[in-house]
Amino acid sequence: MTAIDLGRPVQGDVIDLILDDHRRFEALLRDLRDASSDRDAVRAAFAALHVAHAEAEEKYVYPKLRRKGAVGEHEAEHGEEEHAEGHEALLAVLELKGTDTQAFDDAVEELATAVNHHLTEEELTILNPAREEVGERVRADLGQEFAAERNRQIDDDCGSLTNVRRIVAGARREGLLDDEDDED
Template sequence: MSTSIDLGRPVAGDVVDLILDDHRRFETLLRDLRDSSADRDAVRRAFSALHVAHALAEETHVYPRLQKRGAVGEHEAEHGEEEHAEGHEALLAVLELKGTDTQAFDDAVEELATAVNHHLTEEELTILNPARDEVSDRERAELGRTFAEARNAAIDDDCGAVDNVRRIVAEARGEGLLDEEPEEG
């Protein structure tokens, strides 16, 4: 995806720090989505790319490794995946709206912010804190390189495209991570 919005392009670092850097980017992008003077269309595309790439890298590499090391349990990893799915579902609602200057857009952004902010708080408390305490610096650095590589490759592959987000949400419903039918409203 080409965007003028800087999503960062880390290549190495402690995985906890890299994840936290993305969390701060999410917060900034959510602020920009609420700003009526911003290029909200560009911001939602950037948010989508980062959200999908970040979740994919965590679910594919970070959560399984932390489980293997006993830093987090199966419940925490599964809950993180459920919350990613909820974020993707809220993101899809934002992406599918035609305009960015409507009450419907503002409402969809509020739903997205609620889902994402809830996840950021829980993940920082229940996954990142145990990772800091129970995984060695060396292993967090190795995992950081793997996370960054997967995240950046997904962004390069346009993972945040609306059709891909639709596919991800449909798969999450099929796996029971989301309600079968989206809520009306």
């Protein structure tokens, strides 16, 4: 569990709930970059939110949007790949002992790059089509499912180092992560 409030929505339009989390990610990343903040607490909160949010999207949101024709298979799979890349960058941050080192700052920068790229892309290629293609009732039902799964994950300490290691290992096995960075 985390001392930082991550919100506990129980209902709402799934798009609004996802966007609320996206703004939380941005605030937490700012705090992770701030040497005067409690970086240990912030990284624990970020880890919990990142895993809970991704798991809830992959379990409920992406499959429903695909079934409704709002997004294609490619967009959903790409979203899952970007979640895996975010988890991998998160793992690097979690595995560092100290938070006052250049290695920590560098790892946070990698995490911020991966997460900010995903937030932008998801808002443009998944959330915008969902707004236009999926009715309010479906978005509200999906919001309830997303919120319940997100909260359950957080309650189950989903952001623990052990769990993030397990998720990254699984993503590697599933081929969601390349062994080498594509950009290099």
